[in-house]
Amino acid sequence: QKEVEQNSGPLSVPEGAIASLNCTYSDRGSQSFFWYRQYSGKSPELIMSIYSNGDKEDGRFTAQLNKASQYVSLLIRDSQPSDSATYLCAVGDSNYQLIWGAGTKLIIKP
Amino acid sequence: NAGVTQTPKFQVLKTGQSMTLQCAQDMNHNSMYWYRQDPGMGLRLIYYSASEGTTDKGEVPNGYNVSRLNKREFSLRLESAAPSQTSVYFCASSEFQGQTEAFFGQGTRLTVV
Numbered sequence: 001q002k003e004v005e006q007n008s009g010p011l012s013v014p015e016g017a018i019a020s021l022n023c024t025y026s027d028r029g030s031q032s033f034f035w036y037r038q039y040s041g042k043s044p045e046l047i048m049s050i051y052s053n054g055d056k057e058d059g060r061f062t063a064q065l066n067k068a069s070q071y072v073s074l075l076i077r078d079s080q081p082s083d084s085a086t087y088l089c090a091v092g093d094s095n096y097q098l099i100w101g102a103g104t105k106l107i108i109k110p
Numbered sequence: 111n112a113g114v115t116q117t118p119k120f121q122v123l124k125t126g127q128s129m130t131l132q133c134a135q136d137m138n139h140n141s142m143y144w145y146r147q148d149p150g151m152g153l154r155l156i157y158y159s160a161s162e163g164t165t166d167k168g169e170v171p172n173g174y175n176v177s178r179l180n181k182r183e184f185s186l187r188l189e190s191a192a193p194s195q196t197s198v199y200f201c202a203s204s205e206f207q208g209q210t211e212a213f214f215g216q217g218t219r220l221t222v223v
Contacts, residue, residue: 032209043200043214044153088152096160096208098143102152 002027004091006101015110019076021087023101026070029094033065035074036088038103044088047074079108112136116201116215123191123222131186131218133201141207142184143168144176146197153200159184160207191222 003026013019021035032051036044050056050063050072062075072091076083089101114135123129135142140161145153155168157176165176173195175187184203188195198219204212 034211043217046211046213049211090212092208096206098155098204098208098212100153 002093002097002099004089004099004101006087006089006104008102009105010107011104012107012109013079015079015081015108017079019079019083019106019108021074021076021089021104021106023072023074023089023091024070025072025089025091025093025099027091027093027099028067028070030067030070030091031094032092033063033072034090034092034098035061035063035072036090037083038086038088040085047087076106081108081110084108114201114203114213114215116199116218118218119216120219121221123188123220125192125222127191128187128189129191129220130188131199131201131220132183133185133215134183135201135203135213136182137203137205137213138181139203139205139213140181141204142178143202143204143212144174144184144186145200145202146170146195147200148197156186156199158207191220193222196220196222 035047038044048063056063060077064073086103088103117132143158144156159178162181201215202212
């Protein structure tokens, strides 16, 4: 069974520091990778998508993809209390199915 | 631009009752999905529609049926609700299944008593 794995956390990070969230996937043929943020009681909202190896930056967020290691990460610079949420990793596998990780709970401490 | 709209937002059902959750998207997306999310857990796919006219079972389809009414609308029906179906339900859509970003509706919080 194809899997996407994330550390459930909680990951506690001081305000202003860099938060690093990680995700591994099992299907080597996966082609599309997404990070979502979900606040408690709310629906997931897209933060970033990444399709090619390397880094992709958008404001304070950087997604990193390494297909050889089957690893995708999300860095949040200058973390703010408003970044406290659960972060979901989703991977589009070789059968065009979107496989979801269970999420990492991030807590930013003021 | 409304994106993905789900109705209702909240619902309480008695065991054995039926109901339909409605979902509509205005982004001209081909693919639509229904997920459930239980407390502290990830998203589980119930059914999906890769394109208008097709529907397929996901990970947890038992007890549910779906209809892709047209390109915009994808409904989820519970024929005989059970307490195990108490959950938050999310509808989502994407331009192409598994390849492009998915966008979510606000969710429906369903309680079956």
